[in-house]
Amino acid sequence: MATGGGEGARTWRRRAPKRDLAVWFGWLLGLLVTLECFRVIADVTIWEFVWDAPQQAGDLFSRMVPPRWPYIDRLWLPLWDTINIATLGTLLAIVMAVPVAFCAASNTTPSRLLVRPVALFIIVASRSINSLIWALLLVSIIGPGVLAGIIAIALRSIGFVAKLLYEAIEEIDTAQVEAVAATGAGPGQVLTYGIVPQIMPAFAGISVFRWDINIRESTVLGLVGAGGIGLELQASISTLAWPQASVIFLLILGTVLVSEWVSARIRHAII
Amino acid sequence: MLELKGLEKRYPTGDRALRGVDLVVPQGQVMALIGPSGAGKSTLIRCINRLVEPTAGSVRLGDLELTRLGARELRRARRRMGMIFQEYALVERLSVMENLLSGRLGYVGFWRSWFRRFPAADIAQAFAILDRVGLTEFVDKRADALSGGQRQRVGIARALLQDPDILLVDEPTASLDPKTSRQIMRLIVELCEERGLAAIINIHDVALAQQFARRIVGLRMGEVVYDGPPADLTAEVLTTIYGEEDWSRTIRREDEEEEDPEAARDGTAEEAGGPPAPDRERLAGMT
Numbered sequence: 001m002a003t004g005g006g007e008g009a010r011t012w013r014r015r016a017p018k019r020d021l022a023v024w025f026g027w028l029l030g031l032l033v034t035l036e037c038f039r040v041i042a043d044v045t046i047w048e049f050v051w052d053a054p055q056q057a058g059d060l061f062s063r064m065v066p067p068r069w070p071y072i073d074r075l076w077l078p079l080w081d082t083i084n085i086a087t088l089g090t091l092l093a094i095v096m097a098v099p100v101a102f103c104a105a106s107n108t109t110p111s112r113l114l115v116r117p118v119a120l121f122i123i124v125a126s127r128s129i130n131s132l133i134w135a136l137l138l139v140s141i142i143g144p145g146v147l148a149g150i151i152a153i154a155l156r157s158i159g160f161v162a163k164l165l166y167e168a169i170e171e172i173d174t175a176q177v178e179a180v181a182a183t184g185a186g187p188g189q190v191l192t193y194g195i196v197p198q199i200m201p202a203f204a205g206i207s208v209f210r211w212d213i214n215i216r217e218s219t220v221l222g223l224v225g226a227g228g229i230g231l232e233l234q235a236s237i238s239t240l241a242w243p244q245a246s247v248i249f250l251l252i253l254g255t256v257l258v259s260e261w262v263s264a265r266i267r268h269a270i271i
Numbered sequence: 272m273l274e275l276k277g278l279e280k281r282y283p284t285g286d287r288a289l290r291g292v293d294l295v296v297p298q299g300q301v302m303a304l305i306g307p308s309g310a311g312k313s314t315l316i317r318c319i320n321r322l323v324e325p326t327a328g329s330v331r332l333g334d335l336e337l338t339r340l341g342a343r344e345l346r347r348a349r350r351r352m353g354m355i356f357q358e359y360a361l362v363e364r365l366s367v368m369e370n371l372l373s374g375r376l377g378y379v380g381f382w383r384s385w386f387r388r389f390p391a392a393d394i395a396q397a398f399a400i401l402d403r404v405g406l407t408e409f410v411d412k413r414a415d416a417l418s419g420g421q422r423q424r425v426g427i428a429r430a431l432l433q434d435p436d437i438l439l440v441d442e443p444t445a446s447l448d449p450k451t452s453r454q455i456m457r458l459i460v461e462l463c464e465e466r467g468l469a470a471i472i473n474i475h476d477v478a479l480a481q482q483f484a485r486r487i488v489g490l491r492m493g494e495v496v497y498d499g500p501p502a503d504l505t506a507e508v509l510t511t512i513y514g515e516e517d518w519s520r521t522i523r524r525e526d527e528e529e530e531d532p533e534a535a536r537d538g539t540a541e542e543a544g545g546p547p548a549p550d551r552e553r554l555a556g557m558t
Contacts, residue, residue: 173360173363175356175358175360176360176361176362176363178322178356178360179354179356179360179361179362179373179426179429180362180373180376181322181349182320182322182349182352182354182439183349183350183353183354183373183374183375183376183377183429183433184346184347184348184349184350184376184377184378184433185346185373185376185377185384186346186376186381188381189376189381189384192381192384192385193362193365193369193373193376193384194362197362197363197364197365198362198363198364200364201364
């Protein structure tokens, strides 16, 4: 925003010349870094493998079709497990995430100095570890099976639900809260009348959205032994039974489509 | 009944919003508080029910010193002070009845309010007030489905359901059109008369203040610079409150009132009806 010109026509530029130069230099630097990265990656790539990639992919695909459809009868139970892992894991996460969210939101936390940092740490810790890794840890702690899957999903989801929920809590309209407080309501009543109705749409949206994500995540948990359809996938791939793997892929695709549709309907109905 | 003495508020930023306000509001008096933006009008009424904590001075409601109350006693005292807000401040996603009954929260325990099991007397009273403000058919509508004027009626009804001694009214008409503004002001003043309530009404619109209040207090830079009847509000007074401006068209003269067809029609309608009967058409339909 440098202006100048003196007596003649007044000129205007977005930036001062020095800043202009700096911006151009920044772009140049970015370009050079990109080119250098490309060179390093190219050096360590075995190009023979890349060149025949289309051939390999075609080969794999030809082994996958036709899918072995009768195999699907053995998949219904694992699929049911998968859906249960996602649903129960989400419910467990919600139960734990709601208090964490209220402790983390700066306008509802009991103590900004003590409680809020702890709540924020829980959120970060939960979010920083992928549910597959949680599952890996839990399988070695409580053994393989559906329970490990449920807890893995729950631990990963706490952070997600709590973070989005506490952001929603911080964005509420304070006038409505003030109005309820002004009637002489107690703290619990201010919470349930002034704050909860305002965050209900966000809460419902977040929960359903997370359930939707968890359906997808729970399909792979079986890869590390945490139950569900992923166990079958693991077994099929390790025995090179590609026609079975393709049945599983199609089933997962169908499940995700259904869950997407269900969550869209629920969100529509609630909000 | 309400007595402020040396009331001061200094915000953490250093702004002195109130600089020693002394004010006495007797029972049943409707008082308008005027003044430029930033004069401390909102801070003043929020210091009374301590949505904002005053830094110094005293606030007495009847025999009760409000500034020294603990959390529990403050909640009990707040029941006696109904508040009405500029942007209505209804809980948007709750129904009209739930918003009304939230005026009873100070009297009802947590679990009863959680399960919406309010005492039958409260519900009967809520219906009566809803009738009075002309919104009976909206009882189960969600607050965000109402128009501005209707919402403000719900806000008024919520405050009345507290069974207060005084109304604290913060810019009740600032978000409303001129006609609805007059209806809302008239409703507030009528209700105060019916129930013998005192009221402090923050208001920007000088003409509205003159039309509806019996006493006007002018606030400037956190100090009371005028306190008197609406008729004495001269151009000089307005200049002390707001600063230099051409006030000749703002001040209401007695003869002008008759020329306003809207004011004349409503005035006769109400005088004929004796104690003001709720005119549903006027109250609910057109807003």
